[in-house]
Each structure stands twice: as C-alpha cells, then as structure tokens.
Amino acid sequence: MTNPVPLSTPAEEPAAAPPEGSGTRARPHGAWRALLPSRSPKLITGLILVTAIGLLGLFGPMFAGDPDAISDASFQPPGEGALLGTTQTGQDVLAQLLHATRGSLQIGLLVGVMATVLSALFGILGGYFGGVVDESFSLLSNVMLVIPGLPLVIVIAGFVPAADRGWWTIAVVLAITGWAAASRVLRAQTLSLRSRDYVAAARVAGEKPWRIVSVEILPNLLPLLASQFVFAVIAAILAEAGLSFLGLGASNSETLGTMLYYAQNGFALQREAWWWFVPPGLVIALFGCGLALINFAIDEIINPKLRNTRAGLAEGGVAAGAAGAPGEPAPGEPAERPAVLTISGLNVVYRTARPVHAVKDVSLTLGRGEILGLAGESGCGKTTLAYAVSRLHTPPAEISSGSVTFHDRDGRDIDLLALEGEELRGFRWAKLSLVFQGAMNSLNPVISIREQLADVLTTHRPGMSAEQRRARCAEVLRLVGVDPVRLDSFPHELSGGMRQRVMIAMAMLLDPQVMVMDEPTTALDVVVQRGILREILRLRGELGFAVVFITHDLPLLLELSDRIAVMKDGEVVEYGPAERLYRAPEHPYTRMLLDSFPSLTGARGAFLRDGAAARHDGRTALPGQHTHLSEGAPR
C-alpha cells in the first residue's frame, strides 16, 4: 500500500550531516549526551507544568473538601470561603477541579498505556516480521486511521446504556480507536532498524525473534515510544473530555469534561460564571501543552535537525575585518595565465560550542581556464572552502579573515566577501557556478528538469523570450550529451549519471567563468565517471571556463588538473603543478596520498602520465581501475 506518511517519520529523514570538517571531530564523547534531552527552556517548562498538574491531581483531592456538597451559595465568584467560587448548586469549584483533574489524569494514563501497547504490538511486530503479517497489520491500522475516531466512540457509547458505561469501557474504547497513528510511525522505524547490520547479525546468529525484538530493536525505539505515549495521553484526555462534555463519559466519573458538561448545562455561560468553565479547560490545555513541550525535547533526540541552532539560513556571514587584507602572493609557481579568482589568507571557523578552525589561512590562485585540483580526505575542509568562496556557508560557519577576489572578464575586480543582497544574488551562477557533492540530490524532485534549468534564465536574464530560454536549455543539455527530450522529465526518471550531466549543463547555462565541482563523480560508477570527466575536459577546452575540482581521489586529479592543492586539517600543505606534485611530492602527506592508491602493476611508476601534453593530445592513461579518460586513448 502506498500510504500517507505521518508528519514526521524519523526513519525517512536522513540524519543531519554536519558540515564537512565541523562536528565530527568536535565532539569526541558527545554521543551519549546527545541521547539525553537537552535542558532547553521548553523541556523545563513542560516538566514543571506536567509535574505541577500531576501533583495537584495526586494530592489535591486529599486536602479539598467534598466536591459534591451542595450549599445555598449559588454562583459565588472566587473569594473567601470558595477560592475558585461555587457552581449553580453551590458546590466548591476548587474541590471539583482537584477531583476532576485526578479523574482526567487517571483515564489519560490508562488509555495512554493501552494505546501505546497496542500500537507497539501492531507496529513493531508488523514491521519486524514483514510479509503477510505486516500487510494485514498496516492495512488494519490505516483503515482505523481514516475512520474518524470520535464519531465511532460516540456511536459505541450511545449503544451502551449509561448505567453500564464504566470507567474501563470508556478507556478500552478510546484505546481501540486511538492506537493507529502511533503504530504506523513505529512500523516505519522498525523497518529501518530491521535492516541495520546488528539486527541482521543477530538474525544470522540464530537468535530467537522475540529476543531480537526485545533486545536489539525495542531499546532503539524507546524515544519514539515515549513520544507516542505522550501523544496518546494528550489525545485520550482530550477525547475523554469531549465525550464527557457530551454527557457520554463513564457514569459516576468526575473528570474535567464532566465539569464542563455541568457548567454548560448549569448556564455558566449565560450567567458569566467564568470561574466555573475556565479552570477545567485551562488545566487540560496546560497539561497538554506541558506534554507537547516534553515531546519537543524527545523529537529533538530523534531528529537532531529540528534542534534550534541560534542562527538560521542567513547568507554566509563574514566577520568584520575579514576582507581587505591583501593576501600573500600564491605559493607555488606563479600562474602563467591571468587570474580569475584569488583567494588569500582565508580562514573559516565554525562557531560551535568548541570552535572548529575548518579552513586555515588558505591562499590559492585560479587562472583563467585552468583546472585547479583540490585534494584531501573527507573532513579536511575542502568543501567548507568551496562553500566559503561562493558565500554559501551558513552559520555557525563564519569567514574570520582573508579575502576572495574575482577578476571579471571586463577587467573589474569583485570583492566576493563584500557582496551583499541583490549583488551577491546576481553574481551567483552568472560568474561562478557549482556542481555539488550530493549532485544526485541536487535536483528538486518535484519539478521538471526544464523548470529547474529555465528558472536560472528567468531570474538572471529577464530579457530572454520563452523561445530563447527553451533553445538555451536544449543547447546546454546537448553540450553534455543529454537528449533535450529529457527536459520534460522529472529527476527520478533519470539515471545517476544523467542527473550529474544535467547538473553540469545547468552550471554552464549562464556561461560562467568559474565552475566549482565538489566530488562531482564520486557516487557514479567508473565508466560513467570517465565519460563525464572527458566531457568536462572537452567543454573546458571549448568554452574556456576555469574549474576548481574537489575530490579525495588524487590520481584522478593528477590526470585532470593543471595545478593541485593538497589540503590537510584545513591547511594547504602542498600547492603546485600537477606534474611536479606527481614526480616530486614535497610534503609527506602528499606522498602518503599518492601511495594509498595502489596500481595493478605494483610500482608507483605505473602512472603513465605525461603532464599537460598528454592531456591535450589525449593520451592519458591511468592505472588500476580507471578506464581511459581521453576520447582518443588507445584501447
């Protein structure tokens, strides 16, 4: 069954990945702490509300007088004698409220427990066993979900004579009509847990199913179960209040709902006896609110993305005084070509609890039409560098000092770190475009390829006619070897390689002078990867854009780039022509990176690379798993 997805299904949300080089190293032993609710104001407020009302319900009735005692003091406003006033028949509202709170809490907890047990039973077992069991369980829960609960409860309550309508009857009916939503959430999570390695290992090891469920799966579901329980309690208290308000609650019960029923029927509204009908609803609202706040804290454990980082999606911040300082001339050999992008003394810091210096004093120069390789293992800060250069970094990342200058075709120098608002928006993509690491997910899944290409043109070239836009979109697709028929496709209809080509086509739409490519081919298989790289080289030759190519694959860069910068822990440890880097690596880390890619023939000399010449006349060979890159390569 394709079914509606519950509002937040943790299983379907990828865990929040910290920006490269930020979180992972920052919290070596924070894993356990991350499991506990952070002591946010929300959680504390919630706990105070719930505890206070819980204590009122638990101990209040011991101190309150008889809630049913009738007196002559009808409709007394709050004051001496009756702290919260009296009802139509002169009963003490405070005494009634305390007893009613106890009654509502009792039924809420009872139903909460029963509904959670039911949902766990159906959700976890269905998710774990799969097959027919799962099919029928989830069909059952989906049907229960779409049949409106309260009307059903009302009908059932209507058939049971008032005298037989006991406390348990109501509780059971509410539990039976209230378990389905939670069951679906639990099922989804169980499905994802079931496919984890340790569960698979336990199954292979021949452990008994009940043991796997209770030892391997259940503990991981606890936060979710807790959150569903809290929901169930809120829902039960609300539903019971509704039923009682209609006069269909358990007979002889005293809950907040019955209080409101008597208030409504005792003309509290018409007599403006607010002290009679306001407090019961307020207690329900405050208790529900307290539980919901606690749920927030639990949700933040399950889905760390929801945690409130103080700063939102503001444009990448630049610390005061960052720009301006004229950088040192780039290390390595002076560029023969005129520069198109100069990075000097760039520092990027993640302002987290323990600040991480992700990019340290990086200075690089990108020549016009040059391919600059940026190599390093994951977490070395290369992606952070790329984001900072294009001003896409988001808080807590911050450029603390340095400068990035773009030397435009017309000779104008643009200080990238000083661009703001419309200027920055207009600069993006027009002069510098990007192909992202997660290029597989860089396309919006719900709008067509055509629209995603065309909106770049409508925004940046408002003068273009629809016909011109269509022609340009088709043209760039052809450039990367994708049939323009694909314009009407949606991303899910394309293969991974084709999506990547579309992204490259998109990056070329405005004929930018610089393209930053962050691991553009890492997720693709080798043959597709080769094809795309060949395409990039060819297009670079035809269109003359410069490329910053970021990857962990140093041999690939040796083949592709004019110059290479090797990054380690945020620093550029070696920067020079690809040729020299290959023949005479200076830094031990570069040597280590080179050695870590074994070749089939064993010796490192197997890299038959002949520098720029080989690349240009298309005779480049790579060792090992790589197929030939250039089109003319002998096979």
Added chain:
Amino acid sequence: MRYYARKLGFYLVALWAALTLNFFIPRMMPGNPVDTLMAKLQQRGGTVDPAARRSYELLLGADTGEPLIIQYFAYLGNMLRGDLGVSVSVFPAEVSSVIGQALPWTLVLVGLATLLSFALGIVLGAVVGWRRGSWLDSLVPATTVLAAVPYFWLALILVAVFATALGWFPLQGGYDVVLTPGWNTGFLGSAVYHGMLPALTIVLSSVGGWLLGMRNMMVSAMSEDYVLTARAKGLRTTRVMTRYAARNAVLPSLAGFAISLGFVVSGSIITEQVFSYPGIGSKLLQGVQNNDYALMQGIFLVITVAVLGANLVVDLLYGFIDPRTRVET
C-alpha cells in the same frame, strides 16, 4: 494509473470496514435495541409496520433466527440503496432526509474552516521554518497551547467573550430563526454571521498542528541539496523558499491529511454542540440522547464517507503534485 487504482482500492476497503463495524457494533452491545426503538416509536404514536421493523432488525440485529450472513448481505444491500431506516426522534422522517438537511451546514462550515486553517498553517509554517532562529520561533510553543486546548472549551470561551460579554456575535444557532432558509442575501448573510464563531473555533484549534508539521518539514527540506543548489543558482529568496523548500516540505503535510482531518472532524462535532449549530454533529447527539440508533448509525456512516472522500481527493491531488508517486515502484 496503478497509484490511483491502489488508492481507490484502499478507500473501498476502508468503506467496507466502516460498514461492517456499523453492522457488528449494535449486535455486540448488551440489550435489545430494536425493542427499545419500537417501544419508543409506539410512545410517539408511530405505527409499527413490518417493513420498518425489518429495516431496524437488519441494522441493529435481533433474535429472528436468521443467519448472520444473510442479515449482513441484506444490510449491505440496504446501505447501498441509501436506505438508512426511519428516524425515531424526528418520526416519521427517513434518516437519509434528516441527514440531508443537516449535512450542508457541516460540510460548508467544517470544509471551509479546514481549508482556511490548512492554508494558514502551511503558509505560516513555511515562513516560521524558513526563518528558523528568529523571533518567529516563539510562535511554536504558542501553537502547542492552542493544539492542546479542547475544541469545545475554546468554543465556550469564544462564546463567553464575543457573544455573551461583547455581544458581537450570536450565542448559538446557524441562522436567524425569523428568516426562511433559501438563496437570498438576508438568509445567507445571517448564516455567515452565525458561522463566524464556530469557524473561528475550528481554525484556531487546528491551525497549530498544520503549522508545526509544516515548520518541521521545512527545516528538514532546507538542509536538502536542492535548496543549496537553488541558492547557489542565485534565485530570488522567495522562489527558493516556495518552489524548492516549501514545495517539497508540504508533501508530508498533505500525506498526513488523513490523520489530521479525523481530529478536525471529531472536534467540530463537539463544537457544533456548543453552538447548537444545525449540523450533523448536533443531529448525532440528538440521536444518541433519544436512543435513535438508526440516525446515529446513519450519521456515523455519512461522516465516515465524507472523511474518506476528502482523503481520497487529497490522495489524488498528491499524486498530481508529487511526480514520484505516478511511476510504478
């Protein structure tokens, strides 16, 4: 096509389940509802003709010795023909005509209020999510208070403030009783005026849930690569927010519509009671209070069909909005 067929199939199963529940509930309950009903009917001077008795027996079950399965199919036949029996409390009106009178009131009130609250919640949620970290975040706890407030209590408060104390709105009813219902401005104006407070109740109580769900999905969507790409493309912020982030974030809210709609409808039924609104919720309670079992069951079925129908529409819409559901999986 398969997506639509599966959806349609599911709702047929759900409908069948509701009909079956409706058949078995009275049979599982203690007592003999048919006798209660007949006694009541006689009290009111109604004639007990055999056809009416037969119809009740099928609906509620009686010890006639007839096999359950025969009763079941005869019952299903009655339901499909729209024969829901005769109402006792409004004797001799047919249940279907009683429902027919009340249904438009509820459909318009609950339908419009739900649409309004959904739209409002989605828009606000998108904005609050987009501006995460700003002062707007303080709205989030506020919505939880609203969501935890019982509908009917909020209705009571609104009545106390705006009807009793301030006198801005009428205390109860669906229209001014001196007017005759019909398509004239006087009556329609009066109906809108009377509907304001009930609609406000439903919107206020349900908007928080939509808002919160949308906000959370927005926060998730904003960390997606396609949103980063959209920003890098130099698109205007409004476009990134709407076409890229919100367009994706709204999908789970739509998919979760079923769950939420159930809550809204349940809440609205009780709200109608507070306002003595001439809708289906008030009629349901009238049925319960008068042991008018046929009316009760008829209304339960109609509400269920309406909710299933609304969900089906949303699901079909979903297939249209999310291109991924249209492919075979």
